[in-house]
Structures are given as C-alpha cells and as structure tokens.
Amino acid sequence: MTTRPAQLTDAQAAVQLLFDAIKDIGYQLTGGVTEQEVIERLTSFYMEEGNRFSYTNLLVKEMNGQAVGMILCYHGSQASTIDKPIIEQLRRIKNDPSLTIDKEADEDEYYIDALAVSSEWGGRGFGTELIAAAEQHARQLGYYKIALNVEQYNERAVSLYKKLGYVTDKETQINKKTYYHMIKSI
Template structure:
C-alpha cells in the first residue's frame, strides 16, 4: 500500500471532508442541514466543518492521506457530547426550515465514543484505509479513557457490517435514524491501550 498518514483534519480539508461525510450519511445529510439538493447539502456540510462546536466540525475528524491526498475520513465524538454538538445544527435547522423542533435522531449512547461517519473515496477503497481509520479512532477513544466505541450500520449494508464484525464490533440493538433501521454496533476499548 502507498504511504498512509492519519492526521487531524485541517481547514483545507473542508470540501473533501464534506463530500466524504455526505457519502457516509446520504439522506441524513438533508435531515441535518435542512437542504434539499446534494450541492446545497455539501455546501452546508463544508460550512459546518469550518465552524467549531458542532458534530461536523473539523475538531472531530481524522483524515487518512495517501501521498498527500485526502483519501478518507472518520468523524467521532463522545455520546455525552451529542446534545451540545447538535445544538448548533438544531439552531441552523430552525433558521433554515422554520421548524421550532427540527428532528435530530439520537444516534449515540451517553457512555460511548461514537463513530458518526467513516468514508473512503472510491479510488482508494480496498487498501485497508477504513480499517486504519477505525484503528486510529479506537486508539484515540482508549487514550481518552473511554470503555467502548460504537457505530451504526444501515440494515442491508452487509459489506460494512462484515468489516465491523471482522474487527470485533457486535450488534447490540436496532435504532432508527431518519426513518431507516440501523444496527448499533459496539466494541470494548479496554484492551487497546
């Protein structure tokens, strides 16, 4: 494999990170941005990436680089931070849609380090980049003293579910996000330090 570097996201990553987040969350991007077109959702995600204090902020993102090019991202935060990180999203949605109570589904449990999004550009897939990003997130969560890491995988996404199971994630429940069913999968972090 080409030289892989995993680093903290930087402002220059905004457009690529927005594209990868959009690829990871698909229609959830419309729910969380209040936008109705892919172009507008990408613009909103890019703007949110550049702002601190929300779930899509660069502060929550690691970038996988191959030969200096952004190849993939992983976006993580602790479940206990979800309400705080979603507050600016809700404020933006209220302003954008006029809905005083915009729907934001609870994705993370309060006691877990949560992988909100992971995606790798198609031309870099099959090189172990997703596994490397997952390992980096697990290491970060363990270093912060968290006991478990979690993610959600949509029903029917067997390839992703197989990958997660192969590295120790197990489904513990079903949740609904934007009217779709997801397997909530967890992995203990206590043995990773």
C-alpha cells in the same frame, strides 16, 4: 500515507467524503434540497468548532497530500451539545421551532458517526485503519467503549465490523431507516 486529525485545509475533500458517507442524513440534518446546498452547509459546519461536523471531530487518511478517507467521531455525552448548532440552523431553515433530530449515540460511548474512503482508494484497508485510529484516539481520551450504527442491509460493512470485534447490541432508527447499533470494548 498517514492518518491524522483533520485540518481546515482538508475541507473540500473531507466534506465530500462526509457527504458520501451520510447522503440522505446530510439532507435531513442540513435542510438542503440539492447536493450542492448540503455540501455548502456541511462545509460551513466543518469550518467551525463546536458542532458535530467540525473538522475537530474528524480524522483523515492522507495520501499524496490529499485526504482520501475520513472518520467522524465524538463522545456520546457531547452529542446534544454539538448537535445544538445543527438543530438551531435546521429550525430556522424549516421555520419549525419544535424540530428535533434522531439520537444516534448513547451517553456512555465514543461514537463513530461516519466513515468513508474515496472510491479510487477503496479496497486497501484504509477504512479499517481509520477505525483503528478512532479506537486508539478513544483510548487516549480515556474511553473504554466505542460504537457505530450501520444500515441493516449493508451486509459487507456489518461483516467487517464483526471481524473487527464489534457486536450488535440493539436496533435503532435514524432518518426513518433501521440500523444495527454495534459496540466494542476497547
């Protein structure tokens, strides 16, 4: 059992976990109509560098040689650059050159975009371990602030993040839903 940077060979498990974490946002960001389309497009992005969903932005929790958890993170100052390929594809699919996506990360923070643990491995602290790994990774990169967004109704997650030292600094809208933006100094 280890937490490590994602690899191309983790694609199937990591992308399914990513989809489980972002659900409706995945439809919005890929332009997919079916779950299969969304997963195919997320997989395509996962396999390439230079975009939000690239394997280079994920850490995975591995058990028995399989990715059973993942955390997607990047610095907020990179968001517009790594979102560009996603926006370009979405504009082509929707035939709308003015289309934009919601801003999730602030420029001054290392941002946890998505977190998921396979249901069969849930309740073992793997999510907490992945958050700790993301915090450590951020510190290694020289960052001092980490953030995430959590849906307001997700009281269990909000409680966990508070226990881990995150505090709500504002509310934000993502895909027409209200989220708490939570930050932590690291």
